[in-house]
Amino acid sequence: MAAFAQPHPRCRTCALPVPDGVTQCGTCITHPPALDACLAAVAYGYPWSRLVADFKFRQHPGWAASFARLLRAAPWVEPALDAADALIPMPLSTQRLRERGYNQAQVLAHALEAPKVEDAVLLRVRDTPAQRTLSRSERLRNVEGAYLVDPLRQERVRGRRLLLVDDVMTSGASLTAAALALRQAGAATVSAVVLARTE
Numbered sequence: 001m002a003a004f005a006q007p008h009p010r011c012r013t014c015a016l017p018v019p020d021g022v023t024q025c026g027t028c029i030t031h032p033p034a035l036d037a038c039l040a041a042v043a044y045g046y047p048w049s050r051l052v053a054d055f056k057f058r059q060h061p062g063w064a065a066s067f068a069r070l071l072r073a074a075p076w077v078e079p080a081l082d083a084a085d086a087l088i089p090m091p092l093s094t095q096r097l098r099e100r101g102y103n104q105a106q107v108l109a110h111a112l113e114a115p116k117v118e119d120a121v122l123l124r125v126r127d128t129p130a131q132r133t134l135s136r137s138e139r140l141r142n143v144e145g146a147y148l149v150d151p152l153r154q155e156r157v158r159g160r161r162l163l164l165v166d167d168v169m170t171s172g173a174s175l176t177a178a179a180l181a182l183r184q185a186g187a188a189t190v191s192a193v194v195l196a197r198t199e
Contacts, residue, residue, distance in 0.1 A: 007075050008043070014172060015040040015197045033172065034179035035164075036189045040197035041067075041074040044168055048196050052167055056104045064104075067167075067195050068111035077193055084163035084191070086156065087117045090178060091124040091147070108195065109165040121153045122178060143177040149185035158186035169194040 011025040015038040055063040089106040179190040
């Protein structure tokens with residue numbers, strides 16, 4: 001599997017591939033994203049797309065430990081984990097959580113750094129249609145206002161360095177919406193780590 005997980009240069013704020021020596025893509029320079037940094041271990045393609053689908057949809061949460069090792073081996077992920085005050089798993093809607101039986105981002109976050117995970121800080125307050133078939137602008141509209149910091153747990157956000165955790169980043173719309181909610185609640189910084197990034 002190591003042959004399929006060789007590191008490639010990626011934009012430091014959106015994790016899209018960039019040429020050697022480039023640290024940030026043109027889009028992120030001209031339109032700074034809500035995330036301070038975004039790190040991805042692999043491209044969402046063979047064999048990872050199938051393994052992630054098994055992890056997410058086919059009741060294989062045991063993949064989390066292997067995925068966590070893969071993430072930790074990616075450049076800059078260990079320093080990001082060390083620097084974070086808390087890891088925030090991307091929450092699922094109640095309906096999707098009921099369908100799957102577990103939140104794959106939460107399982108992955110616990111495999112990465114269990115003592116730092118804050119499970120109930122970020123809430124999914126609005127269910128939305130699946131993002132898979134939508135354009136980037138539709139995705140952004142789709143998740144607008146979908147996330148909220150629990151008002152009783154805002155002290156766990158205010159002034160802290162937070163690291164969002166998710167399995168796959170496609171357009172970045174969900175991570176952007178989550179980052180904005182955390183920033184509005186007073187987070188000092190909001191970055192993200194994802195297992196796979198679509199390209």
